[in-house]
Amino acid sequence: MALSVDRRTEIQVGTTWTVISDDVREKDPVVIERGAKNESAKTAPAKMTLTLNNRHGRYSPRNPLSPYYGLIGRNTPIRFSVRGPESYLQLDGTTAAYARTPDVAALDITGDLDIRAEATLDWYATSVQTLIGKWVSATAQRSYLLRLEAGLLTLNWSPTGTGFLFAQQVLPAMPRRAAVRATLDVDNGAGGWTATFYWAETMAGPWTQIGLPVTVAGVTNVYAGTAPLEVAPVQGTGWAPARGRVHRAEVRAGIGGTVVASPDMRAMAEGTTSWADSAGRTWTVSAGARISDREYRFTGEITSWPVEWDVSGSDVWVSIEAAGVTRRLGQGQKALQSTLRRRVPSDPDLIAYWPMEDGDGATAAYSPLPGVRPLVLDGWDMAADDSLGGADALPKTKNPASLRGTVPRSSSSGWQTECVFFLPSMPAAQTEILRVQVAGSAMRTAVVYASTAGVRIEAQDSAGDVLATFLYADAAPIADFAGKWNRLAIYTAGSGGTCYLYVSWRDIAANSRWIARTNFVGAQGAVTGVMATHGAGTVGLVLGHLAVFDIPAASTASNAAPGSLVFSGADDGFNGESAINRMSRLALEEAAQVSVTTIDGDLNILSTAMGPQRPGTLLALLDEAAASDGGILYEARDSLGLIYRDRTTLYNQRIGLALDYTAPGEVPPPLRPVPDDQQLRNDVTVTRRGGSAGRAVRESGPLSVQPPPLGVGPYDEAVTLSLYTDDQPQPIAEWRVHLGSWDEERYPTITVWLHAAPHLVPAVLGLEIGDRLTIDNPPPWQPPGPIDQHMRGYTERIGAVEWSLAMNCSPAGPWTVGVVEDPVLGRADTDGCTLTAGITATATSVAVTSSPGPRWITSAVFPAMFPFDVTVGGEVMRVTACTGTGLAQTLTVTRSVNGIVKAHSAGTPLSLTHPMRAAL
Structure with missing residues (x-):
């Protein structure tokens, strides 16, 4: 019996997705592999195989008669989908993607308000996502708006159309598909207004209140403007529309009151562009959005087009193998440069830059900026020190040593020179650290000196005489200048004919900045060069990332910071950055390579704080963040992108797929528990890269290090992770021992036959890597109670008569963690x-x-x-x-x-x- 599933295969021909489903051979099933195999700690690149009929030569990339000639080849994008149980509004997060209905009197709510939306989104994305509202900033037509930002659900409204008020609450951990709601009581009867927030699994409820109501003194109202009502409003200044799926939404006049708008996309035909909702509103979908009913099972790239034929030549086919984006990212990718090397050139005011990360055989330091000559170096050991988190190996001075660089002349409105340095100790006598050459000013040279007496900034004229000087002689700033990594900045500001000359240094590890200033009458001048001469007092000085900016100080105050702060964060390799923030930042910096969506399960528990980001490939850096945090990095099904679900998303999960062993098709054979030692670890040492280690050992119990029969003997593991502090390795080692010595069987294969159990299709389509599944009524020879597992990967087969999912699983039990004051999970056990x-x-x-x-x-x-x-x-x-x-x-x-x-x-x-x- 044929399988009644609407399957669609598409390839991207040029820039257009083209349906090729009719050429997919029915006799060979489409096979999709995603996630980890055999409980591997790391997910493998996704893979899809299928066979295309090629009798017409359409899929021979070098065939000039093919309509796709010159448009297909290696890494041609391909995607495979099935029709889902309902439709949705697909949004890409750009201002070209929205649904809109014109303003009518019913939408001009001035009193109590009730707004609801059901969507599948990244609820915790750091960027703003607008959900639904009447809001146009440019023409002062602001009325009401529901939006998200960094895990906050925010209700905005304007009493006048110009300014606005807001209330917000932190979202709890929610499934990817959920409903949110906000109500506004403009006059709560106590002389104020009250906003209340809720969430539910669907808009059908029941609603769970989020936090306490937000109550503020003074009654309010909502402006009755002329703005249209939009799903994913696009006209709020600085606010981006939602990215993901919106299933339905409502606007009500009054709390629980009359529905004045109710866009519901769930039952619409694919491609619908306009419709009337149950409240009589006519909606139009923009060109950048679409109504779709497709559930994508795979999106990847075709790695090759092997054409084959039988001996007669009458049957020609192409056996396609497509791979997820991590396959390409993992092959031949050059390492990303140091964080300083990547960050500094992004400053628009940069006019000269020498990273000084050249190899040990270099005799000069090149500049990545066009028109800037190499920095001349003499007496330096190149690539001698790589201890700064934000830099690759930098040069170190010998005795004597010098540097000299020519700078394209800056403007005369202020300048800044900055570098990172490590001075082993303060010289006894006043010793030059760096000087800046200036033209167009009475000051021809700005020089920074250091000694045990203090740090001195001098403005010198053309004869070398001192125009102005200041010595910072306090003990604390002197102590911060040597013996640690610093950033040195020399910069100017001007006002009323006076030039202010500054020097500042920042202890990179402690993030403390010291600033000294002097001044003289005259112009700031223009930078023309940088130089330094070093002798015995500065032997061992490490210096790098020398940059010149055409920008003045932030102000003329005595403690004014430099005008450019581009070094900030990048100087220590973003040391202490959370794993999620690192992935998000890398995704923004490398948007041309891949998109990364992060899912944060518990905003009250930060993902792991990481050590400095050292040079490495993009995929290696993302894997490093996932390994440090203990979550799962995997490929998206509907785009050439990655998804990271942090460790907390695996705690105390809701059941994503509930199976019954006794129900036909739900758990066909084989169901074989494997009590093996593949992931057994009972003695774990975790080392912080560049720091100390922590060790945890399971001393007792059936999977302890004790010899049989008291235990199983030692199964040790040693890992090095990127971590922020030496306090982190010990608890991570204990957690890894907890996971590695969990005494429960794993199920390397749990199979579902969807062709025999089609009622499971909606749940399976929503199941993702790391989600929880259970099997009720296990066979009597197994332990009692439901089998409780996490799905770590799967192989899916979809053919003419078969649709199956063989899931690779691991026990969910160790991820059940305590919850304070919970009647079940908040109860402590005895000690025996x-x-x-x-x-x-x-x-x-x-x-x-x-x-x-x-x-x-x-x-x-x-x-x-x-x-x-x-x-x-x-x-x-x-x-x-x-x-x-x-x-x-x-x-x-x-x-x-x-x-x-x-x-x-x-x-x-x-x-x-x-x-x-x-x-x-």
């Missing part, structure tokens, strides 16, 4: 408890002894904390009461909660079924 005496299979009174303690809570003192579940010898019992104030107590229980019926002997351990476990 056993049965005082044996019990029969039906006994409901159980004597226990806790050792060393603490004892169990009693039902007399904590009645609200009952019942709770405990496990004894594999049987789950429900504790309904507990008596006894010592370590020996009596529990009243309900037996066989998980279906296990058996007697237990004295000394059998008893523990909480769901004990609180600390998250990393």
